[in-house]
Amino acid sequence: MIAVLKSGTTQEQKDHLLNWLKHMNLEVHVSNGKEFTILGLVGDTSKVDIDLLQSLEIVESVKRVSEPFKQANRKFHPNDTVVTCGNVKIGGGHFAMIAGPCSVESKDQIIQVAEAVKAYGGDVLRGGAFKPRTSPYAFQGLKDEGIQLLREAKKATGLPIITEIMNVRSLDLFEDVDIIQVGARNMQNFDLLQELGKTQKPILLKRGLANTLQELLMSAEYIMSEGNENIILCERGIRTYETYTRNTLDLSAIPVLHELSHLPVVVDPSHATGRSSLVHSMAVAAAAAGADGIMVEVHNDPAHALCDGAQSITPEQFNELNKMVTKVREVIR
């Protein structure tokens, strides 16, 4: 970490600051320049509160040189992490196609979609049981019953299942869930992250609506620091001023996260765009950019089928998408 001190700083002020930094077991290299004094801080700077340091009156600016995440950092763990759930592997060259309905609605619905997902080459079944909704008056999911229906679909098809957790207290319900999803709104629910870190379940961690990639990795670090290294990162679009798409899908997140971390990266084009007509091209682009998996919404119910719509695609469209993704992956290897 580098701190630049302002030109008017007195020796006494410098000494106070140096003492404070040394109390944090940091070694400090001082270069006195004409205009500025530069401090190089060496040691475990991950505990330094950069915001506090930056805000001190005598400090012109602070710059972190080493990333604040360690266990998620590729520098200290050069090999790709491979997350395993049942027969499915994600990362390190293994690719997973995750598909299913937005919400679990009924036994018939989830079994039918699961069978279609399986038939068309999907690897993991997704489906929402607990639904985070902006409005308290909106349908919040079938909850426990939804998870029960997912278990039946798993039994019927053999597909591992992934579903979202919304709070610590329902963790027991997720025993038979193969991958636990942490949604965008909970990416910085640190209490939840720490509890999930105490399990050994694979966790799919979605990037928050307005979170940087470094913050995403820090949230992965929260889980890993408790002992769980089975983490899949997920890019699902960020909030920008553009309103044509629901969010702006940031596909550069794929190569950036691969540079910075050894964790696998999955992309969710359905939530990101909010428009079914964009799902195919964004899924194929994600595969071309090196994603380790794709998560898409597939529906099979009359209300959707009628209008061939929503951010969900039909089983037939999923079939086409999966074929194309497979071809593109063969090319880019």
Added chain:
Amino acid sequence: MIAVLKSGTTQEQKDHLLNWLKHMNLEVHVSNGKEFTILGLVGDTSKVDIDLLQSLEIVESVKRVSEPFKQANRKFHPNDTVVTCGNVKIGGGHFAMIAGPCSVESKDQIIQVAEAVKAYGGDVLRGGAFKPRTSPYAFQGLKDEGIQLLREAKKATGLPIITEIMNVRSLDLFEDVDIIQVGARNMQNFDLLQELGKTQKPILLKRGLANTLQELLMSAEYIMSEGNENIILCERGIRTYETYTRNTLDLSAIPVLHELSHLPVVVDPSHATGRSSLVHSMAVAAAAAGADGIMVEVHNDPAHALCDGAQSITPEQFNELNKMVTKVREVIR
């Protein structure tokens, strides 16, 4: 709610959609135009999933006409809500100055700051016990002990106390806390909001980093829908591309929230700007814009005092700020 259907829509598709909408107990007015068909949906549209509707293939676009929040809506509750905690009132012409350190660090520290806050006219003492930190390696606050120290400061000064809750499981610890703060990262932690709705505690609800004002009001609605109407809204800066300030303080939120809702609005210039040199002018501007309260960080410890810095201001600066805010409030009345 208005839905515009695309020009190529068949009568059969329209009928299917109309049936679906009518099943949700909505009355539908249809105007057939040359280019478009317009549906006016009347009834309780708060339960309609606007994202789903918008994403249907035959739907060109959807527009909500009435706001999806009801209990927080000024239209249905024209008078200002006044939140009371002890002798302090917030809203409806009552203004509260909330001040205290970023984190509770020791008994001496919190008592000293509390006495300064009281001496210089503060109404409520703030102090962090549970600290949401991006990094798992950073100081996470004194937790239970921090709350205990706040209680001692309350006893010593008579000031009501406010501190942040980070998860449902620690709710019992907040019994003697006068106002429970929900931080920006938890604004859409719906499970937490619902539990807080079951208490009658005043809740200070901070706007999320990238949340719209409507989403803030929907989160207030989550609390209110469970029965707790003692809510204070808090603008604390939003995330934008500008990096000079930590966040961009959106002071237009004050008159907008006052137009849309009857709930009081407080502004936190310390976290928003991340720079102590900007706190005074932004606090005064917030008061000028009609805020019902200001929440600022005030410190009294040697590490800060040395450098006269951080986003926190000194007790003397707080004194000046409070005097100026009072003068400005007299003028704008």
Added chain:
Amino acid sequence: MIAVLKSGTTQEQKDHLLNWLKHMNLEVHVSNGKEFTILGLVGDTSKVDIDLLQSLEIVESVKRVSEPFKQANRKFHPNDTVVTCGNVKIGGGHFAMIAGPCSVESKDQIIQVAEAVKAYGGDVLRGGAFKPRTSPYAFQGLKDEGIQLLREAKKATGLPIITEIMNVRSLDLFEDVDIIQVGARNMQNFDLLQELGKTQKPILLKRGLANTLQELLMSAEYIMSEGNENIILCERGIRTYETYTRNTLDLSAIPVLHELSHLPVVVDPSHATGRSSLVHSMAVAAAAAGADGIMVEVHNDPAHALCDGAQSITPEQFNELNKMVTKVREVIR
């Protein structure tokens, strides 16, 4: 266009508004609801100032139903536009690889890069002569001389050339330039757009730093409304809160622009990411998402070669990139 009037609106106010709208030659359909009155405006609504209408006291909200762009609109021009410059075609299934240095620096440099671009399959040579720089003290390009050097590179290799125009007054210098680029900062320099509309030159129009896709199409419309239909749209990243990449590349712009418009869409991954290590994967992803061309920076000078860096890639990396893009394009056809 649909306008929703507030509930308290008087008949007199409605009549005034209706008269005003009818003076703009609009037909107005009125549906009186219990809570709201809805006006459907039919006719040439592209001249209506939506901001003005929206801001009227009696107007709850306004919604455009038809897009405000006409000549750029796929609805009125269903076939893909193919832009031709020399032997190169862009759009309608024709793909162009545009490559070259950030700035033209010397005759040797531009000829060498041009030859490498040609040898490795590039279609068009890019190179900056007039450089828009944030600082007045930074190198502003070789200007006239830069364009002269590009002409020599064109003569030496036969590659058509593209370079950026920064103001109307230098238009004469662009006579031998095959494609004129309008940079992000000039996307809404309407005076410049109108002048370019009076030529028949192909124009590559870059999306502004914080402009919506609709605004990009409106700027294309400015050019087209003066008679020039040879327009290539270019996605080059938008400004967001994320700082790891210079900008956030919005690849969903490709399918969105293809849905809304018949104009070809090119992607510039070099400027968008600002990091050479991300250029390859983002170029391949853009091709996979259906782009009609890619524009990348390729360098050949010692300062860059030394460090193998910048947002520019080497000729050898360009060769690999071009091969991969070609393979992916074959797959997605």
Added chain:
Amino acid sequence: MIAVLKSGTTQEQKDHLLNWLKHMNLEVHVSNGKEFTILGLVGDTSKVDIDLLQSLEIVESVKRVSEPFKQANRKFHPNDTVVTCGNVKIGGGHFAMIAGPCSVESKDQIIQVAEAVKAYGGDVLRGGAFKPRTSPYAFQGLKDEGIQLLREAKKATGLPIITEIMNVRSLDLFEDVDIIQVGARNMQNFDLLQELGKTQKPILLKRGLANTLQELLMSAEYIMSEGNENIILCERGIRTYETYTRNTLDLSAIPVLHELSHLPVVVDPSHATGRSSLVHSMAVAAAAAGADGIMVEVHNDPAHALCDGAQSITPEQFNELNKMVTKVREVIR
């Protein structure tokens, strides 16, 4: 400027980089650390292309220590700049109230509004003659005739006038204009800035839609570097994800710009919010935050008067606003 080199950098690579930097007449201080090498660059770093340096393969990161603007920098020019036009002064304790219609529409209109502005204490008359419009089909202003009408209003009332310039070629028309406005879309039209720098006219420079405060100051520097120091900076809202207001007014820009620069700062709450109901409170807040002036839209025409609307306020509302701003300014002195 500080550059941090990656750990694997060879001595040969370092030497190449050092040579390159020394060729730019920079003195380089090298500190070799265990993990990183830190280079301190001393000299005229304003010419260093920070983007290029940052993107070099061996460079971990770069940090500017001194601001890249010089003439606009308060460090080198501690006293407030006072811009004078006629009898009106802006900056250094002098405050200006600038008001007038969005567009000049007719002689009657502009004269009537000008008289109202004068009667209610306005200092400068604003009015759009050249209007930057997103759509080529929208009304583009009365242009030359609009400027002529402004001159008549000036003659009738004695108020100095301000109006927007959209391109270099119309500069001659602005001879009798007292303050030339550069709009948000032209903030980085560098050619225009340089031409304006060759005049001695006061220039009101609006912040671009998505420009940082540092970029705003760099654009001021463009004008100043050509010799014109009569610059007024203007905050007018930035583009964010929030859609309730047209833009998000960033009032912290006022104290930040005052810290960084000696130039006066004016705020435009009308364009920023796009809603007349928010103009009053945001104008008062801007004054409370220390603005050197306010620019508001005031209308007097029947279309607006009817609906009491738009982002413009009525003369009577302007009167109230001006009185309140005056009172608040007295308090904060």
